[in-house]
Amino acid sequence: MLLEVLMFEAGLQQSLLIGSAFLIVAYLIVVRYNRYKLLNEMIRKYPDPNIVLKNHDIAMEIYSNIFRKEFPLFARSSLEFALFKPFATPSVSKLLVSTREFLDHCSRRAEDTELILSEIIDPYPRIQNELRNNPNISGKEITKQYERREASIKRLNELHGKYPISNEDYLYTLVLFVAEPIRWINSWEWRKLDIREVNAIFRVWHEIGTKMNIKEIPDTLDEWYEIQKAYENTSVTYHPANWRCADPTIKHLGQRLPKFMLPVLYKILPCLLEDSECKAFGIDTASTVMNFIFNSLITVRALFIRYLCLPRNMYDLRTPFYPNKEGKYVPHYFVYKPAIYTEGYRIEELGPEKFMPKCPFSAALKEGKH
Template sequence: MYICYLILALLFYIVYVRYKRYERIKLLLKKYSSVKNNHEAAFEITYMTSKLELPFISVKSLEFAFFRVLGIPNISKIIGSTGEMVYHCGKRYDDTDLIIREFCENPLDSDRAKTAIKRMNFIHKFYPIENQEMVYTLSLFICEPPRWINEFGWRKLMDIETEAIYEYWKEIGIRMGIKEIPPTYDDMVKFKEDFEAKYMIYSKSNPAATEGSIRLFLSPVPPFLQPFARKIIYSLLDDHFRIAMDYPKQPTWLVFLIKFLLKTRALFIRYLMLPRAIPIARVPDKPILMTGNKYPNNHICATNFNSDEMESSKIYIPRFHPYEHTYLNGYKIEELGPKKFEKGKLGKLGTIQPDSISMTSH
């Protein structure tokens, strides 16, 4: 009898989880029929998808997206020449991650998002990056999350979620001053595939630039497990990218096992875990204000200060540190980036209008 009750309770729980799991997306589908040229709505949906619904896969997809860009020799040479990915990889990761999170975890029209994009634009102007390479990098941030989520997430993305990811990152691309952004998500996928077919080839600068990233990704793993963990990273790479990096092909059983475990995790979440109530955001909602020479212990929440005090003293303490504790004592958005760049210097926001966007051709 007790077994029957337990089975009924489990079935009820599964049905309840199923209902709650799709509750948020159903509400958004009622609220929006399209998000075309609406970056505010696109932010709301993208934030829900990446911070509440599918945070783990979303983060990993973006980490591998940044990893993937180093399969283009011209880009890997530029990044490798700075030495940041070799000698300061942890800081480079945190600088990039925090700048991106400032405009992905805050609305694009907020002061914080604008400051982060301006800071990124200032840094980029010192590197000889061609426009089509900027479009390619943008395409990875648009195309990789849907690809990873649809393969390893607990559910596939709704069309409006894919559209929202495209619209939001397209607007970011516009504000970065990127020209000739493909006009639709499907066009962006085609651009990415064509670009990789032409430019993703082996160069010794590719693995040299990525080695620091791999070591950083492996840093939380106990040393004796790191060789096997490295194989896991290799097993998640498609053949084209793997060959461009000159990484060894992994056994079929290992590739199958890793993908099986990720999909099993997805099923467990889908049927047995209630949806997340608190978003996984790394940047804090509010800054703190330094009250002396010691921090983070000697600080208070920045609420009752005039604008001049605020602008000169805003410090943001990350909620967590994925790898190294680079900014344990906090950061200022306008100071993120390599130490050689002048602190507080910002670039300008791009002014390309959406109706001027056209498909890049090769």
């Protein structure tokens, strides 16, 4: 009797082990299939990679998949870094120090920038998310999403028009909004970008740059890289103002992490920079040990996502489809601390308070009109 019980338990354990192994293998197969499903569908749907460069709608579809589904964390981080790297240029850092906006209101400026850029690039994924919940949304509501995009570009141009920023600095920053996501994703994400995805990033930001009235924008990605290299060779140089802009930004970004991790962030920073940029900030270049630790952690993360994580079904968005009762848009979640727009925001009011739109009634009173 005892022998039979032991044999039964042994058989049960063996069955459980076999069943568990089967479930694990099945899960890995499901993850592998779904992880690459979006990529494979895109390649089948658009066999000619150059069509992305010619068609705005296709570019926005692919761009949205990259930034809001496939790689949302590093896509956002790369754009933050695209805004950070120009601080290594004295012409940029000295201007920012003179305005004191990044020194005194770093969190507010970062949130304004994040939301303006999100409003510009998110109409397509906002519409797609809403269609999943409400297939009968009106054409008027869809049109409104694209009107928000144009209003955001207009607001961005208004704010930039308040400062004496050179076209060279504008063009370099625009290049970074293409070069940095490509670099981050190809270097550290769970897979590299397909040529269609590279073309989509290029097409989207080329169009945005044109609407921002940036001049002399080249029409090929290779020329953009040439501009980046030439600019960094001549304009990225040491100045005390560089670090005065960089330091509060690093502290701001570190608010997402536990406090004890902030010193680690300072150690990791040189791993993300070129040696010339480290010198421009007046910081040490990354040690061999820190580079090894950083790359090891990033590799583990990439492998974990590739083999063990199912992909997103919905786009990861902060900007909502509808405004609240006051006509403001309340972000779905907050990235930075302290949370700035808990009561919502209006696109035309994003930016420094001194550049807030004036109330027509108040302006009339100041001019002595009634």
